[in-house]
Amino acid sequence: MIIELGHYALVLALATAFVQAALPIMGARLNDRALMELASSAALACFLLVAFSFAVLTFAYVTSDFSVRNVWENSHSLKPLIYKISGVWGNHEGSMLLWLLILVFFSALVATFGRNLPETLKANVLAVQAWIAVAFTLFILLTSNPFARLIPAPGEGKDLNPILQDIGLAIHPPLLYLGYVGFSVCFSFAIAALIEGRIDAAWARWVRPWTLAAWTFLTAGISMGSYWAYYELGWGGWWFWDPVENASFMPWLAGTALLHSALVMEKREALKIWTVLLAIMTFSLSLLGTFLVRSGVLTSVHAFATDPTRGVFILAILVFFIGGAFSLFAFRASRLKSGGIFAPISREGALVFNNLILTTATATVLTGTLYPLVLEALTGDKISVGPPFFNMTFGLLMLPLLFAVPFGPLLAWKRGDLAGVSQRLFAAVAVGLFFGCIYYYVMNGGPILALFGIALGVYVIVGALTDLALRSGLGKVAGNVAWRRFSGLPRSAFGTALAHIGLGVTLIGIVAVTAFETETVVEMKPGMTVDAGGYTLRFDGMRNGSGPNYSEESGHFTIMSGGVVVTDIWSSKRLYQARRMPTTEAGIRTFGLSQLYVSLGDQISEGGIVVRIWWKPMILCIWGGTLFMMAGGFVSLSDRRLRVGAPTRAKRPKTIPVGAAE
Amino acid sequence: MTRKQKRLAIIGGGVGFLTLAVLLVMFAFSQAIAYFYVPSDLAKADVPPGTRIRLGGLVEAGSVKRGDGKTVTFTVTDTLGQVPVTYTGILPDLFREGQGVVTEGTFVAGSSVFVADSVLAKHDETYMPKDVADRLKAQGVELSGKETVR
Numbered sequence: 001m002i003i004e005l006g007h008y009a010l011v012l013a014l015a016t017a018f019v020q021a022a023l024p025i026m027g028a029r030l031n032d033r034a035l036m037e038l039a040s041s042a043a044l045a046c047f048l049l050v051a052f053s054f055a056v057l058t059f060a061y062v063t064s065d066f067s068v069r070n071v072w073e074n075s076h077s078l079k080p081l082i083y084k085i086s087g088v089w090g091n092h093e094g095s096m097l098l099w100l101l102i103l104v105f106f107s108a109l110v111a112t113f114g115r116n117l118p119e120t121l122k123a124n125v126l127a128v129q130a131w132i133a134v135a136f137t138l139f140i141l142l143t144s145n146p147f148a149r150l151i152p153a154p155g156e157g158k159d160l161n162p163i164l165q166d167i168g169l170a171i172h173p174p175l176l177y178l179g180y181v182g183f184s185v186c187f188s189f190a191i192a193a194l195i196e197g198r199i200d201a202a203w204a205r206w207v208r209p210w211t212l213a214a215w216t217f218l219t220a221g222i223s224m225g226s227y228w229a230y231y232e233l234g235w236g237g238w239w240f241w242d243p244v245e246n247a248s249f250m251p252w253l254a255g256t257a258l259l260h261s262a263l264v265m266e267k268r269e270a271l272k273i274w275t276v277l278l279a280i281m282t283f284s285l286s287l288l289g290t291f292l293v294r295s296g297v298l299t300s301v302h303a304f305a306t307d308p309t310r311g312v313f314i315l316a317i318l319v320f321f322i323g324g325a326f327s328l329f330a331f332r333a334s335r336l337k338s339g340g341i342f343a344p345i346s347r348e349g350a351l352v353f354n355n356l357i358l359t360t361a362t363a364t365v366l367t368g369t370l371y372p373l374v375l376e377a378l379t380g381d382k383i384s385v386g387p388p389f390f391n392m393t394f395g396l397l398m399l400p401l402l403f404a405v406p407f408g409p410l411l412a413w414k415r416g417d418l419a420g421v422s423q424r425l426f427a428a429v430a431v432g433l434f435f436g437c438i439y440y441y442v443m444n445g446g447p448i449l450a451l452f453g454i455a456l457g458v459y460v461i462v463g464a465l466t467d468l469a470l471r472s473g474l475g476k477v478a479g480n481v482a483w484r485r486f487s488g489l490p491r492s493a494f495g496t497a498l499a500h501i502g503l504g505v506t507l508i509g510i511v512a513v514t515a516f517e518t519e520t521v522v523e524m525k526p527g528m529t530v531d532a533g534g535y536t537l538r539f540d541g542m543r544n545g546s547g548p549n550y551s552e553e554s555g556h557f558t559i560m561s562g563g564v565v566v567t568d569i570w571s572s573k574r575l576y577q578a579r580r581m582p583t584t585e586a587g588i589r590t591f592g593l594s595q596l597y598v599s600l601g602d603q604i605s606e607g608g609i610v611v612r613i614w615w616k617p618m619i620l621c622i623w624g625g626t627l628f629m630m631a632g633g634f635v636s637l638s639d640r641r642l643r644v645g646a647p648t649r650a651k652r653p654k655t656i657p658v659g660a661a662e
Numbered sequence: 663m664t665r666k667q668k669r670l671a672i673i674g675g676g677v678g679f680l681t682l683a684v685l686l687v688m689f690a691f692s693q694a695i696a697y698f699y700v701p702s703d704l705a706k707a708d709v710p711p712g713t714r715i716r717l718g719g720l721v722e723a724g725s726v727k728r729g730d731g732k733t734v735t736f737t738v739t740d741t742l743g744q745v746p747v748t749y750t751g752i753l754p755d756l757f758r759e760g761q762g763v764v765t766e767g768t769f770v771a772g773s774s775v776f777v778a779d780s781v782l783a784k785h786d787e788t789y790m791p792k793d794v795a796d797r798l799k800a801q802g803v804e805l806s807g808k809e810t811v812r
Binding site for chain 2: 360383392521
């Protein structure tokens with residue numbers, strides 16, 4: 001009975017979304033307040049209904065109600081509770097319901113926190129959000145109903161794919177969707193602006209916090225996904241340039257560009273049309289990502305069972321929204337008054353440079369991801385575009401951007417002084433090269449490019465710190481004055497610095513791992529030792545064990561340094577009973593920022609086993625950097641300017657001097 | 663600079679950068695992509711030694727032999743043709759005889775053995791890489807329900 005209520009709530013949500021999609025927009029046209037105000041209540045109602053529906057599905061999973069087909073296909077009564085809950089979105093139907101839940105959640109947020117938005121804008125934004133909600137609710141109800149019954153109910157479920165039985169599944173998809181779907185708000189704002197034919201700096205001020213929030217969550221989602229794949233798959237890789245990864249990376253790149261262009265629009269009233277276009281593109285890429293992941297049209301290492309027929313429905317949604325948005329853009333963009341032109345050497349010039357490179361890079365990733373599809377359609381040839389392509393194109397394109405990152409915040413608005421800024425960054429370059437050389441020396445050589453890579457990363461970090469130091473007048477004024485100035489800097493200045501520092505840290509991790517990781521595949525018998533990364537591993541033997549729904553064989557390794565036992569590693573292979581599916585549980589030990597990674601292969605005769613051992617120097621920097629980026633996002637979000645964000649206040653003279661405000 | 667010059671500088675810079683990016687992409691496409699073959703294609707296509715390709719098909723039943731522990735040899739088949747493959751390393755968890763597989767690597771000059779440096783894993787035992795499924799279907803290989811893309 002409760003299951004049917006969940007299904008019914010979803011149908012009601014669809015009806016509510018229809019109301020929210022049609023009436024407020026009419027209200028905005030007719031200037032009818034009542035109709036416009038309907039949008040907020042409808043958005044809240046829709047959220048509550050979908051949330052109820054989601055709760056019902058969760059309930060079915062927790063109680064292992066195998067009369068629901070979806071639960072039977074993806075759950076097992078012996079599964080630990082946390083995986084029963086995360087299993088809700090560990091499958092196609094459930095993950096689409098989560099997608100929808102987050103979409104209506106964002107609509108509800110706009111309805112709640114958008115009190116100071118102009119009435120018509122708010123009504124239009126919520127209506128556009130509802131169009132998306134209608135499309136996806138229809139998709140779920142018509143093709144992917146998670147509440148379908150199975151009669152008679154089987155006694156036991158088929159269990160969730162073992163790779164998904166991990167804490168990663170509990171965290172990664174919700175974060176990723178908060179990012180992906182969060183960009184829908186930017187999209188809706190862009191479409192609303194086009195419908196109204198009016199856009200100004202205040203618009204950018206409203207859009208920025210949403211972009212920032214979505215971007216922060218997407219950063220977290222991608223980073224978490226990367227770490228999950230790294231430790232769960234047992235191949236020691238953290239990024240494969242796989243279509244499914246690119247699907248989430250493209251909105252991130254476009255979203256990063258949007259974040260920066262909205263800044264120009266807010267401060268200088270320029271780049272209006274471009275910002276609207278970017279907002280549309282970012283969410284279009286999110287939709288494309290959903291399509292690529294859910295339809296399985298591309299061969300991916302992360303592909304789970306997918307359904308091409310459902311893919312067609314998402315493709316239709318994709319075509320409708322992207323096509324519609326771009327047509328609307330083509331018709332209405334000329335109505336938006338374009339902003340002023342500006343000097344190439346200036347803060348806004350630097351941000352345009354950032355946008356140029358980020359969008360070009362997005363386009364390269366998009367080309368590389370879709371090229372196999374296009375080529376197959378045209379010639380029938382099947383190809384794979386892998387890491388070499390992306391490293392060659394994306395990697396090279398990113399270099400000038402990375403070099404330019406510290407320049408941006410240091411250049412003044414309107415008219416920048418390139419020579420002066422270069423002078424101020426001289427120290428950062430020197431420090432970068434110094435650390436590059438030191439690391440190179442410590443690692444006893446290696447590729448010379450690695451030296452410059454590390455130097456570039458350190459330079460980006462020091463460059464970001466230089467900005468903070470210069471703003472607080474460090475070294476020019478007395479220490480306590482500098483401190484007072486430092487603590488008085490706007491939060492967004494710290495946000496920028498943190499995010500840029502994170503970029504540098506991630507870069508250092510990537511360079512160090514790429515250049516200096518070592519991999520050893522050996523056949524080991526008990527008592528044998530192998531050296532990796534300055535440590536010695538001794539294989540002690542195998543042990544059998546079992547968990548709630550699997551059996552496992554674990555190998556024990558003692559790690560020694562200079563003959564002294566430091567720690568040990570357990571690395572195992574599991575066999576999950578319900579699906580008879582084996583998985584590798586790699587053994588990982590962290591030493592500072594570096595890791596030893598041990599995964600087991602096949603057993604050979606006489607108690608021997610094939611072992612793959614990696615030494616991953618500085619690898620934690622890769623994900624550590626994203627933590628800095630996220631921190632930057634949250635700190636920026638807490639900036640007073642964004643919290644206040646009232647349109648009337650924008651007209652008042654700023655208390656922060658121009659140039660200091662970021 | 664005048665307004666016009668500024669605009670020209672920005673547009674010129676942008677176009678220049680984009681051209682560079684396009685050239686880079688085209689160069690990378692000519693260098694860094696791997697074509698996908700099934701064994702029976704290889705008889706027709708002449709793949710020069712050293713060219714990176716992807717080879718997909720089914721792992722022939724009874725063909726998997728473990729050499730000195732680390733090196734594994736097996737045969738990839740699409741029922742019309744067979745190619746022997748060697749691979750050094752650890753096979754993915756879901757590598758099984760009779761199931762679909764995608765390998766990437768090169769042919770060494772003067773040998774018909776395909777030296778793979780990566781064997782693609784699947785995350786899900788009901789999943790068959792799309793490229794393999796399509797081509798096998800085209801070759802008329804009946805896939806059991808468990809192996810096809812659902």
